[in-house]
Amino acid sequence: MISDLAKNLLHCKQGPLTRELLRSPGRFGLGQLPVRKQPDAVTTTTCGFCGTGCGLNIHLKDGEAISLSPRTEYPVNLGMACPKGWEALAVLDSGDRATTPLLRDQAGKLIPVDWETAATTFVDRFKSIQKKYGNDSVAFLGSGQLPNEEVAFLGALAKFGMGFVHGDGNTRQCMASAVTAYKQSFGFDAPGYTYQDYEESDVIVFIGANPCIAHPIMWERVTRNRNNPTIVVIDPRLTETAMQADLHLQIRPKGDLSLFYGISRLLIENDWIDRDFIDSHTNQFENYQRFVQDFSLQRTVEESGLTPQLLKDVTRIIAGGEAVSFYWTMGVNQSYQGTRTAQAIINLALMTGNIGKPGTGPNSITGQCNAMGSRLFSNTTSLFGGRDFTKKEDRQEVADILAIDEGDIPSVNSWPYHKIMDGILGGKIKGLWVICTNSVHSWINQNQSRDILERLDFLVVQDMYHNTETAKMADLVLPAAGWGEKQGTFINSERRINTIKKVAKAPGQALSDFSIFKLLAHYWGCEEMFRQWTTPESVFQILKRLTKGQPCDITGIEDYNMLDEMGGVQWPCPDLGSSYAVRDRLLESNQRRLYEDGRFYHSDGRAKFLFEEPRPLSEPTSEKYPFILLTGRGTAAQWHTQTRTKNSAVLRKLYPSDPFVEINPADAKKREISMNDWVFVKSQRGKMKATAFLTHSVQPGQVFIPMHYKQTNNLTDAVFDPDSHQPSFKACAVTIFRVGTY
DSSP, X not given: OOOHHHHHHTTTTTOHHHHHHHHOGGGGTOOOOOOOOOOSEXXXXXXXXXXXXXXXXXXXXXXXEEEEEEOSSOTTTTTOOOHHHHXXXXXXXXXXXXXXXXXXXXXXXXXXXXXXXXXXXXXXXXXXXXXXXXXXXXXXXXXXXXXXXXXXXXXXXXXXISOOOEXXXXXXXXXXXXXXXHHHHHSSOOOOOOTTHHHHOSEXXXXXXXXXXXXXXXXXXXXXXXXXXXXXXXXXXXXXXXXXXXXXXXXXXXXXXXXXXXXXXXXXXXXXXXXXXXXXXXXXXXXXXXXXXXXXXXHHHHHHOOOHHHHHHHHXXXXXXXXXXXXXXXXXXXXXXXXXXXXXXXXXXXXXXXXXXXXXXXXXXXXXXXXXXXXXXXXXXXXXXXBXXXXXXXXXXXXXXXXXXXXXXXXXXXXXXXXXXXXXXTTSOOEEEEESOOHHHHSSSHHHHHHHHTTXXXXXXXXXXXXXXXXXXXXXXXXXXXXXXXXXXXXXXXXXXXXXXXXXXXXXXXXXXXXXXXHHHHHHTOGGGGTTOOSHHHHHHHHHHHHTTSTTOOTTOOOHXXXXXXXXXXXXXXOOSOXXXXXXXXXXXXXXXXXXXXXXXXXXXXXXXXXXXXXOOSSOOOSSSOEEEEEEOOOTTOOTTOTTGGGOXXXXXXXXXXXXXEEOHHXXXXXXXXXXXXXXXXXXXXXXXXXXXXXXXXXXXXXXXXXXXXXXXXXXXXXXXXXXXXXXXXXXXXXXXXXXXO
């Protein structure tokens, strides 16, 4: 099902298939490659797809981008790019681009209007709702795709200028459990690793992560490791990464929390732990030690679905490593107990002393290109820079920095994403502003999501494409520039901040999100509050001040030029009193990890062992729904809801256009399903049609569907982690049958 071309494009620099593609594109059905102009200049930028944060060279002709190539010297990707990165410019040139504001008329049709009409309608409708129902009757949903400067402007404008109480972002769907785990365990949302750790570990454990296709440049860094590391993959599926592993633990879905508690018990029983580190740098280990005594080998086997020998083997591998790193992503985070599972991974790193040293750490892999920036600057889950909305001293500090009244800052935390949706369903929230995200496709239990959004009095969608599933439902569509058509900064998974450049013109009347925010501030009547927010780079200087004294302090970064010169800078980077001192320190090593001194961000400087009893599957199988549905990334060429990737002819060739479902051959035989048969997959919430792909990658009783297809979330169950409020996309009960047999 997955094209060999997709896999070879991961190694575009050397891949023989790529060279053949360039010589004979017709062989692969891609048509004649266009003749490119010769560039007259080159600038650098950061890729705008995933949280890896690859560096790209943009080749310019007369100031406009004509092609790109990966940066060979950039410390993230070292000359590599995945298919999405190579096609980053291509997706800008699309007939689906939003080029003018669209307003729904009396007949229910979206018609073009000018920006003045769009802005006045935005203001009049939202203010009318607030006047009638109160400030908490409107909300916004932002995105980890927006650069820091824009996501900060949105959070400040909506909450301080327009009086919105509630706002969240689509990062709630991918990173919230990791964020919450770090905050509770370490005292701040601060993953401590650097990508160099991929090359310095002697044991690498991937949990619910498939970097071969989800983050291929990170996997490429693993292949550079000269220590011949032992690679362990913990995943219900035999993923592309698991196929490359030394040990694959094909665990029962959501059996991972019990597994980590069982491993912890074995480590303690054999005294394979770092007592000195535990005693000097952590709290609550004694309570944890007592807690895991309940996770006997027998119990762990029953709850994880693994054999006793596998449990002993993985424990010995972890105990025997000199530098053990643990990496996880959506397979852990997107769970009804994702926070505790992430903390169980953190506990393993703490108890073995695998943190703060080269090749170690409990390391979450970020999904979106600026999810890390959104976590610090979106003003959603926390006040700017990791502060607390409920603390008056934090509100006053932010107010002083921004020269605004402290009373303009909400004193309560926002509702998270799912409570905003519940608020709409319950009639509390009447107006919603959706920016740079496609909620109708991506949110869990899609049929219910559509029903919820249809209940709004006013829905505004601000996006670079006019035909996303969410934009089609909007009362007002605001056309936005995309990556490559605006400037700003991103922060990647290893905390590296770098710039993005404007290298192309936005089509028609589309404006950068930054310019849209300025325009709306003017029409709302709060532009004086943002008089210093003149350009993205001026906002970057404001963000620096907002981080001063925080764990994420970046006051030592002078400006965008410094970021360009340094190949990006990892936070923290406090002002050391001399720009030369900062530059000299960073030039020594542009790969910096946290916790080298064993100090964390709680007031006592210690990390906490946190834990809780595992819970059973939120929706177990039954006679009517006998299969567990797994979802995840399907190929290296797809991205989230395919809003952009479907606009590249090359990327569309690299994955099946029709949805497919992986099913074990034994299950297929029982249901008289053959390869490529059309089947229905059905849950209690809806059903979807897909082609059957028979494979031993999934275990009997389980099926897998890529999350990128818009039909997938017809099936998923709206269940959430109680701490992080992240949706549990990964495991619900379904049935499967051939079309025409039910």
